[in-house]
Amino acid sequence: MEATRASVSPSVLFVDQSGQLGGAEFALLQLAGHCAAYSEVVLLSDGPFRTRLEALGARVQVISDARVSGIARQASGWNCLRVLPGIFRQVRAIAARARDFDVLFLNTQKALVLGVLGKPLHRKPVIWYQHDILTRNHFGRVQLTVVKWLVRFAVDQVVVNSQASARSLAALTGVAADSVPVIYNGIDAAAFSRGEGADGAIGAIGADGVDRADIAALRHRLGLPADAWLAGLFGRLAPWKGQHIALDAIARLPGTHLVLVGAPLFGEDAYAQRLHEQAAALGIADRVHFAGFQDDVPAWMSAMDVILHTSTEPEPFGRVIVEGMAAARPVIAAAAGGVTEIVRHRHNGWLVKPGDVGALAEAIGTLRDDPVLAQRLARQARDDARSAFSVEQYLEKMTQAIRRVAR
Numbered sequence: 574m575e576a577t578r579a580s581v582s583p584s585v586l587f588v589d590q591s592g593q594l595g596g597a598e599f600a601l602l603q604l605a606g607h608c609a610a611y612s613e614v615v616l617l618s619d620g621p622f623r624t625r626l627e628a629l630g631a632r633v634q635v636i637s638d639a640r641v642s643g644i645a646r647q648a649s650g651w652n653c654l655r656v657l658p659g660i661f662r663q664v665r666a667i668a669a670r671a672r673d674f675d676v677l678f679l680n681t682q683k684a685l686v687l688g689v690l691g692k693p694l695h696r697k698p699v700i701w702y703q704h705d706i707l708t709r710n711h712f713g714r715v716q717l718t719v720v721k722w723l724v725r726f727a728v729d730q731v732v733v734n735s736q737a738s739a740r741s742l743a744a745l746t747g748v749a750a751d752s753v754p755v756i757y758n759g760i761d762a763a764a765f766s767r768g769e770g771a772d773g774a775i776g777a778i779g780a781d782g783v784d785r786a787d788i789a790a791l792r793h794r795l796g797l798p799a800d801a802w803l804a805g806l807f808g809r810l811a812p813w814k815g816q817h818i819a820l821d822a823i824a825r826l827p828g829t830h831l832v833l834v835g836a837p838l839f840g841e842d843a844y845a846q847r848l849h850e851q852a853a854a855l856g857i858a859d860r861v862h863f864a865g866f867q868d869d870v871p872a873w874m875s876a877m878d879v880i881l882h883t884s885t886e887p888e889p890f891g892r893v894i895v896e897g898m899a900a901a902r903p904v905i906a907a908a909a910g911g912v913t914e915i916v917r918h919r920h921n922g923w924l925v926k927p928g929d930v931g932a933l934a935e936a937i938g939t940l941r942d943d944p945v946l947a948q949r950l951a952r953q954a955r956d957d958a959r960s961a962f963s964v965e966q967y968l969e970k971m972t973q974a975i976r977r978v979a980r
């Protein structure tokens with residue numbers, strides 16, 4: 574009886590370590606919302622993510638432990654030992670919930686560790702959605718070693734958010750990169766298409782088919798200058814997301830404004846403070862708009878003339894890039910990691926070398942001065958976002974992977 578039900582729609586316990594809204598959490602939000610009737614979500618810390626899940630009808634349980642939450646990505650072996658009691662408590666609590674479900678779906682690395690350590694207790698098949706590029710640039714030696722052994726011996730199925738993430742897994746564990754299913758994040762194109770006119774014309778200022786009054790009204794509502802040329806950079810404020818590179822580039826482009834949408838989600842407050850100081854020191858504070866975290870990203874993207882992506886380390890996937898494309902905006906992105914699987918240079922966007930201020934400034938200048946080119950890239954970007962990164966493909970592949978592992 575159980576086997577028959579599992580082959581239709583296995584019940585799933587999702588686990589995510591964060592209560593904040595990062596890209597991995599937005600990806601889980603869509604999946605857990607889709608599976609709400611036969612799943613539950615365990616979060617290892619509380620926050621706005623819980624509220625968003627519950628609004629979609631998902632059942633959520635928060636199993637937090639301040640000591641375990643405080644473990645850093647670069648944690649030493651000694652630090653890990655000190656939090657052992659907290660780890661055991663969470664392992665047991667997750668395992669106790671997992672017993673009631675067909676599959677345990679782990680969405681972050683701490684969730685992976687805690688969910689897999691309890692396998693002797695819950696004995697459920699485990700699937701891990703790997704959102705990261707697993708290298709020493711991002712993670713400590715201890716953490717990578719733990720992930721390596723868990724993947725080799727205890728995870729039933731890994732799925733990855735890009736080929737770049739798969740290659741890093743292969744390098745770490747020795748599994749063949751092409752044996753790991755790539756499941757790209759899905760972006761809701763309908764939600765991002767509000768900037769288009771009724772005839773499908775793309776709302777870029779100064780280009781054909783644009784209702785300037787609409788854009789001006791939108792900008793007024795968002796507190797942005799109506800007439801300025803706006804470059805938007807979306808994402809949490811963190812050194813590797815490279816907001817400082819964007820500031821340096823904008824300083825080289827008189828008259829161009831930069832809108833930073835996002836907040837420091839994981840304790841990078843000192844970096845956020847440095848960005849304000851950098852803008853002041855560059856004498857561009859009046860051209861830089863710190864918007865903080867915004868829920869209505871589609872509206873904010875529609876108000877931009879170009880969307881920037883400036884990560885200085887290889888981006889595992891980069892939802893904000895596909896969102897900018899779905900919003901029919903020209904996107905300039907840092908060519909590394911999963912980004913090169915999304916953006917094709919001069920075809921559906923513009924690629925620049927990561928961390929290269931000169932190249933970024935030149936690219937922004939090129940698209941600002943050539944609205945016809947920007948418009949052409951934006952149209953292709955919108956089409957590619959719809960065809961290659963739909964929510965439907967994402968949910969379909971994810972539910973297939975879950976079914977396979979439940980057998």
Ligand code: UDP
Pocket residue numbers: 594595596597599807808809834835836865866867868870890891892893894896
């Ligand atoms: N985002 C948001 N509000 C903000 C800034 C970002 O909702 O103010 C969203 C953004 O739309 C995207 C996600 O946060 O869906 C960031 O995901 P991405 O994969 O680009 O980067 P990550 O933070 O996961 O590395």
Ligand code: GLC
Pocket residue numbers: 595596597600704705734758888889890891892893
């Ligand atoms: C991670 C990555 C980001 C990716 C997201 C969703 O947060 O940093 O690049 O888009 O997961 O898979």
